[in-house]
Amino acid sequence: MITNVLKLVIPSKSSNESFARVAVASFVAQLDPTLEEINDIKTAVSEAVTNCIVHAYKESMGNIYITVQVIDNLTVKIKVRDNGCGIDNIKQAMQPLFTTGGEERAGLGFAVMESFMDKLSVKSKDGKGTVVTMQKKLSIRIS
Amino acid sequence: MITNVLKLVIPSKSSNESFARVAVASFVAQLDPTLEEINDIKTAVSEAVTNCIVHAYKESMGNIYITVQVIDNLTVKIKVRDNGCGIDNIKQAMQPLFTTGGEERAGLGFAVMESFMDKLSVKSKDGKGTVVTMQKKLSIRIS
Amino acid sequence: MPVKIDVNGELVTAYLEGEIDHHSARVMRNDIDSAIERNMPSMLILDFRDISFMDSSGIGLVMGRYKNLKKNNAELHITNTSPQIYKVMKLAGLERLAKIDKVGSK
């Protein structure tokens, strides 16, 4: 059962990267996650949002759509969507160290999302945009 | 000119009150406001969001729509909208100490919004919902 | 535990913790009211030192407790209010009902 939902739309300004991860983290904080869990989610969201800004919209501007669903007060499902350029070879894009972003991109965004979250799926249409869906189950807290 | 926009949708769970004001505050924090300005905005947002939960949707659940527009990197315009019960006498509702919320409501929500922000406008349709629009110009920082 | 209660004869001090909004005020209200009922203080101090935020739900909380105390002719005293909290209390005119000390004042 979906116990809480956050929808968030922001323009692809790089100064919004920090806001996006903080907003998602404070939404998830209601579930009393561990510090490591919250940091994992923050980092994964940062990667997904940065990809919209750096890759999807490159020199242009567009909206970034973030949805956070809380399932049974325990599992966090995060969607990050853009209407940008799309990814034509998703398999290649998801390979660690692969980047089209030049010198200063490490090509590790997807690797971080994959390793810090439990599930990752990427859907994309060339010229239409990309949806990244990630999921993480929090540890059960005894309180 | 609109220099940044945040759109945010959350269900009217009272545990989201805290999230909503923190999210808006961290979005506005990009503009480097004073602590007093950020606290004023946080408090006003808390009032508007609480009203959606306590009054608009009372015993039911519904969505709260929050839009924050940043104008010329200096003015913050915040809309808080619900599809709840609406207010039939807005003038009366905005009077300090007027409340339909019983014992524990002070009837000061609108008074706080009015006094802590520069502008406040309330539009409502009986049975359809309410939009509260507030605006605050930040002080110019010399840096 | 958003409220810690300290009893010293007829003086009861309630140390509030966290943020006060409509959501959190419920629990605090119950905690304070049961402390009033149990101890019948002649003075209640509400200590705000660990409250990081308060909206007008906090005014409702204070006014409700004020009315409860009035029944027994007891006094209310508010201490350690941050600038944000003091501003909300000021707007509500709470200083006409209770002595309010800002944070850091003694």
Added chain:
Amino acid sequence: MPVKIDVNGELVTAYLEGEIDHHSARVMRNDIDSAIERNMPSMLILDFRDISFMDSSGIGLVMGRYKNLKKNNAELHITNTSPQIYKVMKLAGLERLAKIDKVGSK
């Protein structure tokens, strides 16, 4: 000022500050590169004690500086990484390029 530079002969220490993401990494990169150019250190220490968050943009930042230093056969040393930062560096295998000290270790 997201980077403070400390020069001690051939040892240059860059104290980074704030959060490292794509947005903030640009400025840091320029600051560190001009310090390398000016001082031609034989060892650069990147001190992360005041970095509260880092995503993979920080990996790009470190790798880029590593390559720059390599040209002069200089070494890179990374200190005071928080658990969050260390986890990202670990994933990237940065410990094969530079010695990494966690925060609190000496």
